Amino acid sequence: MIAHDREWHRERQTGIGGTDVAAILGLDRYRTPLDVWRQKMGLDSEQEPHPSAEAGKRLEGVIARWWSDDTGLPIKRRRLVARHKDAYCLLGHTDRVIDTNPRGILEIKNRSERVWQQWPEFSAPASEYYQVQHYLHVLSSKHRGQYHWGELAILVGGNKLEKVPLELDPQYEQVIEYLIQWWERHVLGETPPEPATEDDVKTLYPVVKGKELEAADYTAEIYEKAKGIKTIIERLQDRHEKLETQLKIAMRDAEVLTKDGETLATWKKMKDSRTFDMEAFREAHPELYEQYRVPKEGSRRFIYKA
Known part of the structure; x- marks a missing residue:
């Protein structure tokens, strides 16, 4: 097979x-x-x-x-x-x-x-x-x-x-x-x-060399649309966070929010977990910390400038 x-x-x-x-x-x-x-x-x-x-x-x-x-x-x-x-x-x-x-x-x-x-x-x-x-x-x-x-x-x-x-x-x-x-x-x-x-x-294009590209007209149009949508999303995200905070204030120590018998939302505590304290380990064992560090390739980050 x-x-x-x-x-x-x-x-x-x-x-x-x-x-x-x-x-x-x-x-x-x-x-x-x-x-x-x-x-x-x-x-x-x-x-x-x-x-x-x-x-x-x-x-x-x-x-x-x-x-x-x-x-x-x-x-x-x-x-x-x-x-x-x-x-x-x-x-x-x-x-x-x-x-x-x-x-x-x-x-x-x-x-x-x-x-x-x-x-x-x-x-x-x-x-x-x-x-x-x-x-x-x-x-x-x-x-x-x-x-x-x-x-x-x-x-x-x-x-x-x-x-x-x-x-x-x-x-x-x-x-x-x-x-x-x-x-x-x-x-x-x-x-x-x-x-x-x-x-x-x-x-x-796995390797970038810092060159500049003059945007064609249609690329500039796409940029303006994308930037406009990003601005709207950021405003909505900010508004959403403020409204969600009001809900949490209203719930106080309650874990479940209901209306007429229907569950609207939950706000429950997650289980406790254990995590690795990297900074404490680095200070206590600097040589061992350096021994296991490996290079990590940087990623490209898209940033709106204009």
């Missing part, structure tokens, strides 16, 4: 898979285009799977059989990685093939009740939606008349099976064009995408 996983990860580096699409489009909550690029370029080591992802992987077969029993539709596992007929850089590795006529694909997910409540009604979030569309288009490009539909099977909260059907969207062809251009420009061209987050900036 470990060897198979490593082989799959190496295969993923040779093209764009369904789980990469939303990130490349800037629609993934957890990954940016730069994250995808670094993975394709082999610049990031393989990460240990998140516990929820590991659980989903181990439960995949169970969820698939549950879905098949529930729908009465036959499924089979497709082990080979498919590639788009006209775009070799587009990969497809679906969880299961729905063995009907026409064939469909089944993507399996494991989600908590809280996460499921955030899903759009009768559809799917961008990551899952584009993943299914990607696989449908990759497979249908090689099998005319097949793979025009798919379904998401979601285990919710560990005890409930939800289903989200999806049809092949012809407009995804525009996404395919963008993905091909993205692959050619950034991966084949070895050019990183523009940063999308602060972490991206830190990754691309």
Whole structure:
């Protein structure tokens, strides 16, 4: 299994898979285009799977059989990685093939009740939606008349099976064009995408040299908006602290504030704890203190000046 996983990860580096699409489009909550690029370029080591992802992987077969029993539709596992007929850089590795006529694909997910409540009604979030569309288009490009539909099977909260059907969207062809251009420009061209987050900036520019940048007009506009919002937040924060202080004064030695039987707020004492007195240790054992000091890289701090 470990060897198979490593082989799959190496295969993923040779093209764009369904789980990469939303990130490349800037629609993934957890990954940016730069994250995808670094993975394709082999610049990031393989990460240990998140516990929820590991659980989903181990439960995949169970969820698939549950879905098949529930729908009465036959499924089979497709082990080979498919590639788009006209775009070799587009990969497809679906969880299961729905063995009907026409064939469909089944993507399996494991989600908590809280996460499921955030899903759009009768559809799917961008990551899952584009993943299914990607696989449908990759497979249908090689099998005319097949793979025009798919379904998401979601285990919710560990005890409930939800289903989200999806049809092949012809407009995804525009996404395919963008993905091909993205692959050619950034991966084949070895050019990183523009940063999308602060972490991206830190990754691309780990060393700063004190240079100045003359703000373009649109950057100056962003600055004015950000500064204005920051001022509003500071005023609201100050107002909030004053109001909260009034509540604490009203509560005095009470721990719970109620109104008509409803709990409005609590102000309880936390458990006592023990902490390490660094200053006392430094004075008592200066040599030992110095022995265990390690350098810490300074971080960049953004300060509004004007």
